[in-house]
Amino acid sequence: MNESTMDCYTSKISVLLLLLLSAMVLHKGKCSTHSCNGKDQSALLIFKHHVIDPFNYFSSWSDEKHCCAWKGVWCSNVTGRVTTLDLSNQYLEGEINLSLLQIEFLTYLNLSCNRFSAISLRNSEYQSLAIPSNAYANFSSLKYLDLSFNEDLQLDNLQWLSHLSSLKCLNLSAINLQSQTNWLQTMAMLPFLLELRLSMCRLKNINPSVMFVNFTSLATLDLSQNNFYSDLPYWLFNVSSDISHIDLSSNGLRGQIPKALLNLRKLKSLRLDDNALTGPIPDWLGKHQHLQNLNLTENLFNGSFPSSLGNLSSLTQFGVSSDSLSGNLPNSIGQLFNLRSLYIGGSLSGVLSEKHFSKLFNLESLVLLSAFSFDLDPNWIPPFQLREIDLRNTILGPTFPEWLYTQRTLETLDVSSSGISSINADRFWVLLANVRSIRLSKNKISADLSNVTLNSEYIIMNNNNFTGGLPLVSTNVFYLDLSYNFLSGPISHLLCSKLGREMNALYYLDVSHNLLTGGIPDCGENCRALALLKINNNKLGDETPSSMDLLNEGIGMDLNNNNLSGNSLEISNFKSLEYLNLAENKFSGVVPSKIPKSIQGLILRGNEFSGNIPAELCSLPSLRLLDLSQNKLSGSIPSCILNNSLLDGAGTIEYHLEFSFELFLRGREVVFQGGWVLGMLDLSTNNLSGEIPPQLFNLTQLSALNLSRNHLVGKISSNIGGMTNLEWLDLSNNHLSGEIPSSISNLSFLSSFNLSYNHFTGEIPLGGQLQSFDSWSYVGNPELCGPPLLTKNCSEEVNHEEAQQDGSNDSLNESFYIGIGVGYVAGFCGFWHSLLLSRAWRRIYFQFLDNIIDWLYVFVALKLNKFCELRASSR
Template sequence: MSTNDHRLVRCNEKDEETLLIFKKGINDSYGQLTTWSTEKDCCAWEGVHCDNITGRVTELDLRNHGLTGEINLSILQLEFLSYLDLSQNWFDVISIPATQHNITHPSNLIYLDLSTDSIYASPLKPFLHMNNLDWLSPLSSLKYLNLSGIDLHKETNWLQAVNTLPSLLELRLWGCNLNNFIINPSIQYSNLSSLITLDLAVNNITSQLPNLFFNLTKDLTYLFIYHNNIHGEIPSSLLNLQNLRYLDLYSNQLQGSLPDGISQLPNIQHLDLYGNMLSGSNIPSTLENLSSLNYLSIGGNNFSGEISENTFSKLSNLDYLDLTSSNFVFQFDLDWVPPFQLHELYLGNTNQGPNFPSWIYTQKSLQYLDLSSSGISLVDKNKFSSLIERIPYLYLSNNFMTGDISNLTLKGYNLNLSNNSFTGGLPNISPNALAVVFSYNSFSGSIPHSWKNSKDLDFINLWNNKLSGKVLEHVSDWTQLRFLNLGENEFSGTIPIKMSQNLHVLILRANQFEGPIPTQLFNQSFLFHLDLAHNKLSGSMPECIYNLTQMVIFHGEGTIVASIELFTKGQEYYMEYADSIRKTIDLSANNLSGEVPSELFHLVQVQTLNLSHNNLIGKIPKTIGGMKNLESLDLSNNKLSGEIPQSMALLTFLEVLNLSCNNFHGKIPIGTQLQSFNASSYIGNPDLCGAPLNNCTTKEENPKTATTSPENEDDDSIRESLYLGMGVGFAAGFWGICGSLFLIRKWRHACFRFVDGVGDKLYVTLMVKLNSFRRKVKVS
């Protein structure tokens, strides 16, 4: 609300009219602008500020008000407006009135922010678009301009447009889909000489950094051009920026070496060159004199050479160091004590081992430590224990560390000790812990009782250890949990009825869990990955409405949770990021019985469904044809019966199908893909026929058999068996298979699978002959 509610001077009528015109285009679904009424003085409206003497509107601040609809830039016609902030809303369009280019009164606008958070843009909620920036030219007093997140890809002369603003000090065009850094040599860019901050990050700039530009901007202090596609070398003119404090060129395609002169930038505090293609072995000497440096990130390049304590001897202000994925040779004296105290240190994917770097033990202020994949196997037990107990964000995965840390209490929020060789019991964790990743170790025993107090846990991964006990007693206390992976252990007990309603991923695979599957588990609206395979679960599957919303409704954007061990399409995959776009249900290798509930086949977004190796009975519902996203379906080794529904022919994305070892009968439906699988997908169903199995019997193919007596049917059966073993089998086989290969394209494709599945074909033939023999014996 305005602070001018009690002033004596009323709001100017012309200003009020302009504000109401602006409001007409706005959708205020959250009721933020309820005070914008003619019944109230406009200086008391939400976000409006007026001059106490004149009553003229001087400021309009509506940032982060949940507004949608139209930004009508007629608002810029407020004659005394000096501050306009409409950022962090969800406007759909920007309207630029023709009169904007013909403003006669001098502009008083100093601050203009129309930015939006473009990382949340999607096809359903696209960027704001703006075709040109010509409307800026009358705003001669503007010092701060932020258009971040607005699509400006059609504005090819953006640099010339902002050059019309002689007072501009700060320009932010983050995420504007700009294409190039084009400078017209015929234009004088003197108006940019006072620019202090320039943010062009997260665009699509594919050009080189122009030498000419850095000769024009003498006062530039903050330069952000990260996450583009800028190529070429770092221009030498960059070294003319003697006031430069922040230089962020992270994630581009810069090549060549780092200019030696960068060590002569006296004020540089923040240097980020991570994720380029820079090379050279002179980096250490280049950095030695940057005594003001507090942030250094040069990993992810092709730098080489030796780094020792001499490199950092003058960097007493260093607070952040990132050398991740670098090829430096680290040569530090064992007794070296750095002149700095780091808050963040990232040395992942570097060659540090086999000894844990002793100088890190001296860093008492560390909040983030990443030493993952750094070849470490040996630690000083006492110093190491003291260090890892106090660091909030600790990443030590993919090393060779050993030892028993069960007596420690790790106070961190995010803890990743995965892929090591730690033994003994699990350590205690802080009540404030958020994420715990201890997978691929040799931890044993049960989960400590202290974990019960960590009520904010969001992520737990204990995959592939030697843990046991009835751990799931704790689950009901972890109400914020989104990811729970306890697979490949020896846990026992039943699955609790009460679990976090925020679960996205639940993996209990390969343990000793028993009892029924709780009905409540199928009411998890966020769940998209459910793996209960290889346990001792029993009873029938719950007959209820399956409210697994993520598996029913398509969401355009997936929710990324974290890494996951995914079993699908007959094999194991490791996914670095679990994405809700891939939806899985795996209940295989248990003792489940009864019929498969039809509600399961209403989960139309599921891509992997595995119910194999159980004792399930009944038929496949026709509604399976609606699961058109299925890529892998395994119902093998059950007691399912009936015909394969014709609707399965509608499943056009199937890559893996296994219906073997059941009691299906009748003819395999002819469809786009069902005949493309080899016989192993159907074997073990004695009364099932049709390609890719043997042809169906004459009884099924010849309508005359419908009128024969039971006695004649038996005689016919004997004759069919005899003929099948002789010339009819040869003729049917030749024309049914070889002829089809010439005439039907999809069968020609299946020929290649035939070559790979010769063993399966032989097995099928043997089964057919054996069944024929059994029928003859039965008749006789």
């Protein structure tokens, strides 16, 4: 269940009591003894007419049944009038017609979690049922309105809400309200409003200077995940004295928490996390005796952690983090006996003892992300049984703590980067067998996994010192990361072994950067669920089967940097493949022509593929990344490969798990995380010839282009200036000619640029990002001139005859200095012969030599350097 759906169900729970109360009086429409009211039915039909219903939800909305029997409609058993309409989460599209508000006794309206894109009063198709212009005056019965999570819906007018005078609960979360500057005044016109939820509405104005807003009844206010970027508003601390829940998280709020917060005496939940609040954490917060949920994480608080927060005995959830906090965690935190969830992060440090946990009897979740160390008795038994433990970046090691073995209800364990190097193998693997999610990454744990069976759903054990063969995995394992260890042996031990009759449920497997050997196993029947596979940077060496069936339903596969080989590679059976990396292997033959239509990223760099680039690449509609560099490809770049916006733009590999891949740009490795695929084309270091197709320069969304080290000829099209998203451009080591187009200065995002070793002529363009590149981007083009080539300017006053005269003078100068050199050598040899025959002359000479040797060295060095420069310029 995704987060949006969870929010939808959470909002429904808030009115559960209201519905239960209504159920005492109301019954479902089909049980009503009354026929549906004609006005109600007409209003519902007007609404239906504007709705797109892809899954035929409205099949029961027909004249054969009265409206109280329609799906999603509830009526009063006494009057037969429609009182409730709940169409949430039904994938409905189109318009929300406000004819629904003509239903006189409608008290509950929920259209959340659909795909509506507009709100309107259009009813021309039912002129006889038209809503009168004064109809809003009667809309006083609606108490609950939920339009949330219709993410394509933008409201430019909220005035119709002011007529809903009986409204108690309003939820417009995840609706676009960015054009609303007076939303606060509109909401204040609802006198009985108890609950207001406007999360993720793109609101920008929170009116921080307004002193008072007429929210006399408000109990819950959720304005989280908007774009306020201001101080906390004054009016917030003057709202209803009955307000109990405030959520202003993820808004960029700044400044300090004002003491006026004490005015809200009945406050039970306060969320100010993920903002930019500064100053110390107020010690007076300890006076809020009714607080149950206090979240201050991800802010810029400084100073120490106030011990007074230990007085908040009602707290059940508590979170604080800031990189500017200092000092220790006070012992008083151990007095919060009602606490169920504790989150402490940031730059706090110090030693935690048993006193910090002494009365946390009800604790279920413990997250400590600061550099704490622990001073606990080895036989200490905690007063709690935890479901979640997250102690990453603390100082737990070197031995896995004994007290963790006492936690029998664990579901999630994260002790990454905590300095653990040794474990009690007999107890350790037994503990982990019952934990659903495990993170042990970036420790130094040494253990042989050959005889271990892993049972958890989610396992991350990368960057350790695990040795031996790959472990067995049970059918529970969904995600497994064993990368950056010292595991050896074949991969078939993990993939092809069966535990019981059930198929392997493994979806994500990363065993990259190990010492695995052998080849790709042929046991695809046992790995039907496997979608993401990383075996890169191992020592695999066998010939790969021409038809790999290991990942028939796969999405991404990385076999980069092994010794795999094979001819006539067949990958067409990967029906859903979106990313394939076979770089740095020994595959040969021609580039595969039968490639799945779903492919977005194809990397075949550093193999032995030969022949032409296949024209079949032109028919790949989703391709965003193509790397065929460092092969033996010949022929020209096919122009069709650049048609239909191929390689143009960016996309995401369609799965919801992190999947990184490596590219080489300008000789360095660049790692992309999270499945983001940029528009990239790398055909460098091949034997390609001919001109660069002009269509290539029309790919305005391309981010990286590398055609270096080929035999390409011709000019650079002036259209290159339209490739404004280009970040990497390398056309070096070709035979390109002509002037560098001045439009290239429009490429304002360039971070890597190389046109060296071609035959470009004329003046180097100025302006834009080009100013940041030095002469190495242009070296090897003798006919180029201008900055940054400081040794050669482009003055138009120097004509051809003057250049020839300069050449003659340079020749004379060269002869002159050569003559000086020869004469100097001859005289020196004669003088040296005299020294050999006279001891006195030798003594005088060496004294003289000591005085002038430094001067002579500098003189000769300068002359020789001038000689080299003159000779180079005369060529």
